[in-house]
Amino acid sequence: MTTLDTPGTPFAVVDADRLDRNASRLRDHLRGLGVPLRLHVKTSKCVEVAERVHAGGPITVSTLAEAEHFADAGYPDILYAVGIDPHKLPRVAALLRRGVTLTVLLDTLVQAEALTRFAREQDLRVPALVEIDCDGHRGGVVSTDPALVEIGRVLGGNLAGVLTHAGESYFAYTPEALRQAARNERDTAVAAATTLRDAGLPCPVVSVGSTPTAHAATDLTGVTEVRAGNYVFFDLVMAGIGVCDVDDLALSVAVTVIGHQRDRNWVITDGGWMATSRDRGTQAQAVDQGYGLVADLRGDLIPDLVMTGASQEHGILSTRDGRPVPELPIGTRLRILPNHACATAAQHDRYHVVRGTAHPLVEATWSRHRGW
Amino acid sequence: MTTLDTPGTPFAVVDADRLDRNASRLRDHLRGLGVPLRLHVKTSKCVEVAERVHAGGPITVSTLAEAEHFADAGYPDILYAVGIDPHKLPRVAALLRRGVTLTVLLDTLVQAEALTRFAREQDLRVPALVEIDCDGHRGGVVSTDPALVEIGRVLGGNLAGVLTHAGESYFAYTPEALRQAARNERDTAVAAATTLRDAGLPCPVVSVGSTPTAHAATDLTGVTEVRAGNYVFFDLVMAGIGVCDVDDLALSVAVTVIGHQRDRNWVITDGGWMATSRDRGTQAQAVDQGYGLVADLRGDLIPDLVMTGASQEHGILSTRDGRPVPELPIGTRLRILPNHACATAAQHDRYHVVRGTAHPLVEATWSRHRGW
Structure with a gap:
C-alpha cells in the first residue's frame, strides 16, 4: 500500500478529485455556450489525464512528439499549435498517413508556400490553420492584414480555418478585463474567418482559447472550438488572476x-x-x-x-x-x-x-x- | 552524415572542443594548487562528459538517481552533496553494499542520530561529511557552533570530514571578490576541520568548491578536494561574473x-x-x-x-x-x-x-x- 509517505522525494502529486472538478467546471461552461473543447495536453502530457478529462476527444499539442504519443494512444484529431517549421513536415505527413487528422498552424506566406509544395509532392492534404494575432502577444497576422487572404489562397485546399490565442489574458487581473479578453479573442477570430469567407475561401475551423478566456467567455457565436489546457491542474498564476482558487490546484x-x-x-x-x-x-x-x-x-x-x-x-x-x-x-x-x-x-x-x-x-x- | 541541420529542433548542442578546453583549464589550475578535483556531475548528468573530463575519478552528485547511474558506469567514489533525508538511507546502503564509496552530507544532530542508528542496525559504515556554512547562503553549521563537535561525536566512526560551498560566490562580481570568496571558503572549511581535530575527532576530508571559487582560489592549504561542475559547460551567469568568456560556453x-x-x-x-x-x-x-x-x-x-x-x-x-x-x-x-x-x-x-x-x-x- 503506497501512500505519499512512501516514494523518495521530490515527486509530483496530482489530486484526481480536484482534476475532475476542474474538468467538470469547464465542460459545463462550454456546454452552456454550445462550443466543443479541444483540450491542450501540453500541461499534463499525460494520456491518463486526457482520458479522464476528454477521452478520445480532439486535442491540441505543443510538440510533434506529443502528437505522436497521443496518436499512439488513439487520439484521432490533433492540432499542433506552434507555427510549422517546414523541416518538420515529413513527421506531419507520417501522422496523416497513419489516419490521424493532424492540423498545423502558420502565419507567413513562406510557410504556406512550403506546405502547399510539400502537400502536392506528397499527394496529401495537410490541413492548416492561419494564426491570427488578437493582442500583440506572440505570433499571427492581424485580421485586417491583406496577407491573411494571400496565405489562404496559397494554401488552397489545405486551408482549414483560423486560430487565435489571447496570450495577454494571463495579465488580465479583473473579471471585466478577462471578459474583455475573451470578447476580443472571439471577435478577432470571427472577423478573420469573415475576411477569408468574403474572399471566397472556406473557413470551417474558428479556434480560440486560453485557460483564462475559456472560463471568462460569455458568448462564442461563430467559434467552432475552444482550446484550454492549464485548467486541468491550475496554478498560482491562474489563482492570481482570479480564474481559480488556490484550493483548485x-x-x-x-x-x-x-x-x-x-x-x-x-x-x-x-x-x-x-x-x-x-x-x-x-x-x-x-x-x-x-x-x-x-x-x-x-x-x-x-x-x-x-x-x-x-x-x-x-x-x-x-x-x-x-x-x-x-x-x-x-x-x-x-x-x-x-x-x-x-x-x-x-x-x-x-x-x-x-x-x-x-x-x-x-x-x-x-x-x-x-x-x- | 548528421549535421546540426538534421535533427528536429529544439535540441541541445555540446561543443566538445570548448568542453575539453574548460576541463583542461581547471585541471591545470588545481594541479598547480596540488588539490584533486571531485567533479560535480549535476550539470551534465552525462557519463560521456564525465569520462572526457575526469574518467573514473571521484564525483559529486545532486541526487541518488545520479549516484546509481554513475555507479552503474563504474564510478567508485561518489559524494551525495544534499543534506540526507533519513528516508533515503536504504538507497545509500544499497550503493555501499555494491562496493561504491558513497559519502553523504548532513548538518543536524537529528540526521546524525538517524544515520548512526541506521548504520548500526545495518552493520555498515555510512561515511558522512558535516556541512559547514561559510557565507549564509544555504545549509550548514558555522564552524564555531558547538553543534559541529556534537554532530561529529554522534557520527562516531561514520564521520568522514567537513564540506562547504561558497554559494555567495555566484554574486561576486570582481576578481578580488571572487578571490575573497575562495579564501573564505577555504578558511572556513579548514577552521571547521581544526575544531573537530582539536576535539579529538578525525577529519580526513576537507571538501570545498563551486565553479567560481575553484577558479579563483590561489591557496588551498588544508583542503583535500575541490568540487566544481558548471565549468564543463559554463554559461552566461558565469561569464557575467567574469569566471569565463562568452566564447567558452x-x-x-x-x-x-x-x-x-x-x-x-x-x-x-x-x-x-x-x-x-x-x-x-x-x-x-x-x-x-x-x-x-x-x-x-x-x-x-x-x-x-x-x-x-x-x-x-x-x-x-x-x-x-x-x-x-x-x-x-x-x-x-x-x-x-x-x-x-x-x-x-x-x-x-x-x-x-x-x-x-x-x-x-x-x-x-x-x-x-x-x-x-
Whole structure:
C-alpha cells in the first residue's frame, strides 16, 4: 500500500478529485455556450489525464512528439499549435498517413508556400490553420492584414480555418478585463474567418482559447472550438488572476524537510528548482508567491509559509511577514503548490495520484511524456 | 552524415572542443594548487562528459538517481552533496553494499542520530561529511557552533570530514571578490576541520568548491578536494561574473525561426522555455541577457540579438538597442547560449556533440540522466 509517505522525494502529486472538478467546471461552461473543447495536453502530457478529462476527444499539442504519443494512444484529431517549421513536415505527413487528422498552424506566406509544395509532392492534404494575432502577444497576422487572404489562397485546399490565442489574458487581473479578453479573442477570430469567407475561401475551423478566456467567455457565436489546457491542474498564476482558487490546484510537488537555519528563519527542503522549475510567474502579480505556497502532506495550506528560494536540489521556505516558521522537524513531508503547472509538471516523468485530503493513498502512477 | 541541420529542433548542442578546453583549464589550475578535483556531475548528468573530463575519478552528485547511474558506469567514489533525508538511507546502503564509496552530507544532530542508528542496525559504515556554512547562503553549521563537535561525536566512526560551498560566490562580481570568496571558503572549511581535530575527532576530508571559487582560489592549504561542475559547460551567469568568456560556453540550444513580427521587431523561434528553462539568472547582473544570447548555427554570436521572451514552445528574439533585427528567414537555424547551463541541460534528454565551428558534423549523441 503506497501512500505519499512512501516514494523518495521530490515527486509530483496530482489530486484526481480536484482534476475532475476542474474538468467538470469547464465542460459545463462550454456546454452552456454550445462550443466543443479541444483540450491542450501540453500541461499534463499525460494520456491518463486526457482520458479522464476528454477521452478520445480532439486535442491540441505543443510538440510533434506529443502528437505522436497521443496518436499512439488513439487520439484521432490533433492540432499542433506552434507555427510549422517546414523541416518538420515529413513527421506531419507520417501522422496523416497513419489516419490521424493532424492540423498545423502558420502565419507567413513562406510557410504556406512550403506546405502547399510539400502537400502536392506528397499527394496529401495537410490541413492548416492561419494564426491570427488578437493582442500583440506572440505570433499571427492581424485580421485586417491583406496577407491573411494571400496565405489562404496559397494554401488552397489545405486551408482549414483560423486560430487565435489571447496570450495577454494571463495579465488580465479583473473579471471585466478577462471578459474583455475573451470578447476580443472571439471577435478577432470571427472577423478573420469573415475576411477569408468574403474572399471566397472556406473557413470551417474558428479556434480560440486560453485557460483564462475559456472560463471568462460569455458568448462564442461563430467559434467552432475552444482550446484550454492549464485548467486541468491550475496554478498560482491562474489563482492570481482570479480564474481559480488556490484550493483548485491539482498539481503539487512533495518534498522533505532536510534542515533549518533558525537564525535566518529558514526551513530547507530537498525540493529545489529541479523539482519546481525556475518559473516565477507570480513575480509580476499583486502577490508574489515565490517558488510556491506550502501545504502539509494532506494538501492543507500552511498559512504564511512560502518557498522563497531555490537552488538545484534545495528549497528554502520562510514566512512572508517574518514571523517564526512553524516547527517542521527533519523528515517532515510537505507539498509545494506551483506558480506554473506546465513548467513544474515538465520537471517530472510521472504523477503520483491521490484523491483529495481524505485519502492519503497513492491510487495510481501516471507517466508523463517529454521531448520533441 | 548528421549535421546540426538534421535533427528536429529544439535540441541541445555540446561543443566538445570548448568542453575539453574548460576541463583542461581547471585541471591545470588545481594541479598547480596540488588539490584533486571531485567533479560535480549535476550539470551534465552525462557519463560521456564525465569520462572526457575526469574518467573514473571521484564525483559529486545532486541526487541518488545520479549516484546509481554513475555507479552503474563504474564510478567508485561518489559524494551525495544534499543534506540526507533519513528516508533515503536504504538507497545509500544499497550503493555501499555494491562496493561504491558513497559519502553523504548532513548538518543536524537529528540526521546524525538517524544515520548512526541506521548504520548500526545495518552493520555498515555510512561515511558522512558535516556541512559547514561559510557565507549564509544555504545549509550548514558555522564552524564555531558547538553543534559541529556534537554532530561529529554522534557520527562516531561514520564521520568522514567537513564540506562547504561558497554559494555567495555566484554574486561576486570582481576578481578580488571572487578571490575573497575562495579564501573564505577555504578558511572556513579548514577552521571547521581544526575544531573537530582539536576535539579529538578525525577529519580526513576537507571538501570545498563551486565553479567560481575553484577558479579563483590561489591557496588551498588544508583542503583535500575541490568540487566544481558548471565549468564543463559554463554559461552566461558565469561569464557575467567574469569566471569565463562568452566564447567558452560549451552548451547551447539549436532552434529554428518560425515567424516574424516586423512591427514589433521580433523574430519568433520554436525554442521556448521548455528548451531553455525559465532560468533568468542574469536578470540580477549588470547585463541582463534575457533568456540567452543568439548565435548562428556555427556558434558565432549575432551581435545585439537576445532571446527576450519565452512561452512554452516559442522564443522571441529582439535587439537590445531597438535596431532592426537581422534578416533571418523562416527555417533559419540558430543557437541560444543559456543563462544557466544546469537548468537548460535539464530540459533535454541528450546532447548533440560538435567540435568547434570548423566541424558542423554531429560526431555523437550523448544521453543525459534525470529524475530522483
